[in-house]
Amino acid sequence: MIVLRPRCRRPRRRVPTLLVTTLLAAAALPCGAGAGARAGAGQGAGQGQGAGQGQGFLVDELAPGVYVHRGAQLPLDAPGHDDIANIGFIVGSRCVAVIDTGGSVRIGLALRAAVRRRTSLPVCYVINTHVHVDHVLGNEAFKDDRPSFVGHAALAQAMVRSRPYFLKEYAQDLDVPAAPEQVIGPDRLVATELTLDLGNRPLTLHAWPTAHTDCDLTVYDRKTSTLWTGDLLFIERLPALDGSLVGWIAAVDRLAAQRVKLAIPGHGPPTTEPKEPLARERSYLEALLQGVRRELAAGESLQDAMLHVGGDERSGWLLWDEVHPRNVARAYEELEWEK
Amino acid sequence: MSFRLIACASLLLGLASPICIADDTQPSGAMWDFLRAKYYGDRPMGLVDETYMSLEIPSNTPDPAATPLTLRFADDPAARIKRVRVFVDNNPSPLVATFDLGSPPVTQIDLRVRVDRFSSVRAVAEKADGGLEMRSAWVKASGGCSAPPSAAAGGVLGEVRLRPGEDAKSLLVSIRHPNSSGFQIDPRTGDNIPAHYISHIRIEAGGAALLDAETGISVSENPTLRIASDQSLPAPLVVEAVDSVTQAHFTASTSSPRTAATELPAPPNGRR
Numbered sequence: 001m002i003v004l005r006p007r008c009r010r011p012r013r014r015v016p017t018l019l020v021t022t023l024l025a026a027a028a029l030p031c032g033a034g035a036g037a038r039a040g041a042g043q044g045a046g047q048g049q050g051a052g053q054g055q056g057f058l059v060d061e062l063a064p065g066v067y068v069h070r071g072a073q074l075p076l077d078a079p080g081h082d083d084i085a086n087i088g089f090i091v092g093s094r095c096v097a098v099i100d101t102g103g104s105v106r107i108g109l110a111l112r113a114a115v116r117r118r119t120s121l122p123v124c125y126v127i128n129t130h131v132h133v134d135h136v137l138g139n140e141a142f143k144d145d146r147p148s149f150v151g152h153a154a155l156a157q158a159m160v161r162s163r164p165y166f167l168k169e170y171a172q173d174l175d176v177p178a179a180p181e182q183v184i185g186p187d188r189l190v191a192t193e194l195t196l197d198l199g200n201r202p203l204t205l206h207a208w209p210t211a212h213t214d215c216d217l218t219v220y221d222r223k224t225s226t227l228w229t230g231d232l233l234f235i236e237r238l239p240a241l242d243g244s245l246v247g248w249i250a251a252v253d254r255l256a257a258q259r260v261k262l263a264i265p266g267h268g269p270p271t272t273e274p275k276e277p278l279a280r281e282r283s284y285l286e287a288l289l290q291g292v293r294r295e296l297a298a299g300e301s302l303q304d305a306m307l308h309v310g311g312d313e314r315s316g317w318l319l320w321d322e323v324h325p326r327n328v329a330r331a332y333e334e335l336e337w338e339k
Numbered sequence: 340m341s342f343r344l345i346a347c348a349s350l351l352l353g354l355a356s357p358i359c360i361a362d363d364t365q366p367s368g369a370m371w372d373f374l375r376a377k378y379y380g381d382r383p384m385g386l387v388d389e390t391y392m393s394l395e396i397p398s399n400t401p402d403p404a405a406t407p408l409t410l411r412f413a414d415d416p417a418a419r420i421k422r423v424r425v426f427v428d429n430n431p432s433p434l435v436a437t438f439d440l441g442s443p444p445v446t447q448i449d450l451r452v453r454v455d456r457f458s459s460v461r462a463v464a465e466k467a468d469g470g471l472e473m474r475s476a477w478v479k480a481s482g483g484c485s486a487p488p489s490a491a492a493g494g495v496l497g498e499v500r501l502r503p504g505e506d507a508k509s510l511l512v513s514i515r516h517p518n519s520s521g522f523q524i525d526p527r528t529g530d531n532i533p534a535h536y537i538s539h540i541r542i543e544a545g546g547a548a549l550l551d552a553e554t555g556i557s558v559s560e561n562p563t564l565r566i567a568s569d570q571s572l573p574a575p576l577v578v579e580a581v582d583s584v585t586q587a588h589f590t591a592s593t594s595s596p597r598t599a600a601t602e603l604p605a606p607p608n609g610r611r
Binding site: 157160161164165168169296297298299300301302303304325329330333336337 | 407409482500504505509511527561565
């Protein structure tokens with residue numbers, strides 16, 4: 001999810017909206033997040049394996065040494081909002097890399113316990129695919145493993161930007177008492193590409209130009225040809241824009257050109273056929289782009305754009321009402337100044 | 340009911356309302372009592388029906404730092420509105436904007452505002468005969484004034500883009516400006532970003548004032564204003580926006596709607 005940008009953009013909790021919405025929020029703060037609990041939850045509930053649903057914390061080995069916990073398709077302000085992202089880990093012969101840590105220290109600890117059930121190897125890397133709250137707040141749970149925290153070159157600043165927002169809006173998802181040092185940013189940055197070796201297991205990390213957020217990172221496990229897309233790919237859950245619409249469409253096109261055996265999206269079911277969900281995501285993003293451009297060309301207000309744009313794409317997406325209006329707003333603000 | 344007002348004139352330098360409210364729990368009723376007395380004294384105020392003036396704002400805003408707000412006015416010559424003020428009660432600077440309306444009659448104003456806490460949002464119209472009418476709505480949002488500047492920010496400070504409607508009855512004005520609230524933190528330094536905003540927007544149509552607005556920090560970054568009329572807006576449309584800090588005047592006209600802003604020196608008296 002996403003949401004956040006700390007301003008990645010906007011703040012608040014209004015909760016309601018924000019947060020919820022998108023996930024987006026997360027990060028940004030201002031971006032906001034928000035929310036409270038609310039409807040919408042029903043729609044996606046039951047999908048995924050949210051630990052918040054009383055089923056225990058499930059982790060599946062989807063490829064040899066590749067373990068994934070599926071987040072629930074809930075709004076950012078619903079109960080269980082800390083367990084909405086797909087998170088997991090990859091085990092090499094020397095050590096373990098954790099990829100995203102969930103939206104709370106609690107979920108981070110559950111993931112750490114899952115690692116411990118599978119292997120006694122140390123956790124040497126904690127990789128964050130971007131700054132959104134549902135992907136990073138569990139970092140604190142791995143602190144005692146003394147891993148290297150790895151992220152996009154822009155993640156460091158994004159975490160700084162988001163920290164006050166996380167502390168204000170997500171204090172209940174941190175340890176008590178919530179403190180700034182629990183929001184752990186990267187100590188190892190990826191400017192373009194970086195390969196980490198877990199012991200006979202190289203992982204290629206790729207830092208993307210601004211797309212879903214300004215700090216998107218993908219992780220490719222060569223051994224199994226598994227690509228962790230982070231939130232560059234949403235499946236079933238409506239994509240939440242917190243970076244650049246134009247940039248995101250370009251990223252989707254590049255992802256679609258990659259051949260992988262397994263793709264693990266930031267939200268929704270992992271898939272061996274990522275081209276189809278990438279096309280679906282692209283269709284939505286493209287409709288948003290063309291629709292908002294059309295509204296701006298006609299001199300229409302944001303309010304009107306929110307009424308007019310994208311409705312044809314609604315079918316099949318979860319959390320439309322929570323996420324789509326904000327996407328239109330973000331797109332409008334971006335395209336308003338398009339050259 | 341008591342409420343705490345903390346003067347913070349330094350933060351809100353130059354705003355019409357140099358007042359910060361620092362009490363999270365204060366019901367908005369008390370705030371409104373204060374604002375009403377401040378701006379309108381004890382003048383009677385009607386609650387107009389929607390056919391006369393309407394206020395639209397999402398109760399669950401998609402973005403507290405850029406919440407869309409729409410005002411619509413009936414084009415009723417018998418009750419022409421000469422001035423409209425917009426308030427967000429619980430913002431640190433509650434007065435969002437004061438719009439003085441000229442001709443042809445404006446029937447719709449859209450803008451984006453910051454909403455810092457759950458709050459009533461109000462529009463108070465003053466008719467030519469002096470009568471007052473108010474509409475209000477409750478908005479659940481928080482953090483709109485302290486939200487960090489957009490990562491998408493940038494561009495040329497003061498660039499103004501004009502997008503006339505296809506029917507020539509509306510104009511969308513976009514102004515490239517951080518409109519810093521004074522309550523945002525620079526993530527790199529941890530320091531407060533000083534308030535820096537567009538303080539005045541004037542739109543002329545065919546040489547006459549169409550709209551004159553005093554604006555403040557509760558307007559969102561990259562301020563936008565869309566105005567519409569039931570009548571065609573006479574050309575040329577000329578927009579001028581004033582920077583609160585430098586007093587620079589940023590201008591654009593429909594003869595060059597996408598030209599980068601021309602920064603003019605401020606006139607000696609600061610206003611023209």
